Amino acid sequence: RTRRPPAECRHDIDAFTPGLLALYESLKPSEEHMSKQKQLVDSLAKSVSKEWPNAQMHLYGSCANSFGTSHSDVDVCLEMEIGTEGAVEVLLRLADVLRTDGFENVEAITGARVPIVRMSDPGSGFSCDICINNLLAVANTKLLKDYAQIDQRLPQLAFLVKHWAKQRAVNETYRGTLSSYAYVLMCISFLQQREPKILPCLQAMEPTYALTVDGTECAYFDKIDQLQGFGADNKASIAELLWGFFHYWASQHHYKRDVISVRLGKTISKQEKSWTTRVGNDRHLMCIEDPFEIGHDLGRVVDRQTIRILREEMERAAAVLQYDDDPCVTLFEPY
Ligand code: CTP
Ligand code: MG
CATH class of the missing domain: 3.30.460.10 (Beta Polymerase, domain 2)
Structure with missing residues (x-):
């Protein structure tokens, strides 16, 4: 892992798309x-x-x-x-x-x-x-489900990332790594920020669905049938996107400065959220804003030790997809 992954993925990355899609199919519930x-x-x-x-x-x-x-x-x-x-x-x-x-x-x-x-x-x-x-939780479940119906590369990417996280033992909140929910939000945020965009930002559009829960307003555009083909201009394959996801978290995300926000479809600064200092147990080392409970950082479970583990795993994953002869196997090897 001494070689720093370059900003471009290998030219033959698409060769791994069929293998990754087969794995995705096998992960879907019967x-x-x-x-x-x-x-x-x-x-x-x-x-x-x-x-x-x-x-x-x-x-x-x-x-x-x-x-x-x-x-x-x-x-x-x-x-x-x-x-x-x-x-x-x-x-x-x-x-x-x-x-x-x-x-x-x-x-x-x-x-x-x-x-x-x-x-x-x-x-x-x-x-x-x-x-x-x-x-x-019922409202954010609907939001995730609606996003999943816009472009099938979201469920594909998220299943592969969740599977990777379980295999590599970084999906354990009680041990300071991230929840499945956090990983899905990371995937949505990543696809919102592709150029051209693969996913829209539903909360930035005219709301067609609204629910207020304990004073928290949950509103967004949920007429998903009007968004079919939204990401069609972006031709990126699932292999390229999976590499891009790990590459982003391995070497592009500004951990010290930024918060990812599905609500806004972009990153914002910790400063804007006053997430710069530790309050109680919330360390804000890796910041993932909940789309509705916006004061809630899904990365709050991450500590000094587990942030290192998470980043090393992201780097390993990016490097495996970049250099390994059989990444579909190596990537998911049990930790
Ligand atoms: N949830 C939440 N806030 C969190 C964690 C979870 O609101 N900090 C809610 C979300 O609605 C999420 C649900 O709880 O969808 C279940 O969370 P989790 O177990 O992390 O995800 P699952 O999608 O159920 O994943 P798994 O397949 O691992 O069970
Ligand atoms: Mg669950």
């Missing part, structure tokens, strides 16, 4: 997977409606944003009035109900930023996280 997922959701809905007949169930995260693989868990949000009883009490009661109904490994995790009940379904073996009234 029909069987989808139907098992539906069964889990149906039996969960039954359990919930007995106790909370007015609760509405929303799927969010990768089972609903179209970035789910066959390894992804199922994320569920219950929308309900919780009255005087707090969300934590409701979750504890939910955990009891689920245990009684035969779900396995039921565990209420109430100390987290977003309290959840985690459990697994004995039928499918799937793991499922349930939260209450986290409607911002």
Whole structure:
């Protein structure tokens, strides 16, 4: 890794596009997977409606944003009035109900930023996280899903990046690396900034969808059918884009100065966001702005040690795509 990757990718990079697309196809969840997922959701809905007949169930995260693989868990949000009883009490009661109904490994995790009940379904073996009234997650799930429908190079790039991150052990927020959600935002931001653009900035357009959640306005243009072919002038292949993504994070991103913002379709300075000094545990070493909760930095989990690991992995990935004889294998070698 002593050779610094040049700013241009190898001229024969497109030779790797078929291999990468085959891998992408193999990562997509199967029909069987989808139907098992539906069964889990149906039996969960039954359990919930007995106790909370007015609760509405929303799927969010990768089972609903179209970035789910066959390894992804199922994320569920219950929308309900919780009255005087707090969300934590409701979750504890939910955990009891689920245990009684035969779900396995039921565990209420109430100390987290977003309290959840985690459990697994004995039928499918799937793991499922349930939260209450986290409607911002439901809104950002729709945003990601809408972006995914504009240009298929987004799902392709994001599946490959997520797979790389899991294989290389840099998709572990509890250890100071990034969430899948953060990686998808990084991919969207990257494609918004290609020349010509591959993705538009939906939040900068006339809103056709708006929802206010706890005082946070979530509004953007969601008439995706009007945006078909948006990125067609940019002919970049998936191999070139994957290299470009890693090259950007390995040697072009200005970590000390910039924040990536899907909301604005460009980078902005940390200064503008007052993300220049450490506040509490938020170090702001690698800044990824949440599209709706704009005070929320998805890179806040990254510390001095893990930023080094992340950057080394980005450099390795760019170098593998640049020089390796068989990058489709080497890139995804388990760490
Ligand atoms: N989420 C969020 N803020 C975060 C992390 C996650 O709002 N800091 C929400 C997003 O709606 C995201 C969902 O939680 O889509 C699930 O997050 P995550 O598990 O990171 O992503 P998945 O897309 O579910 O990925 P995986 O396939 O790894 O399960
Ligand atoms: Mg998930």
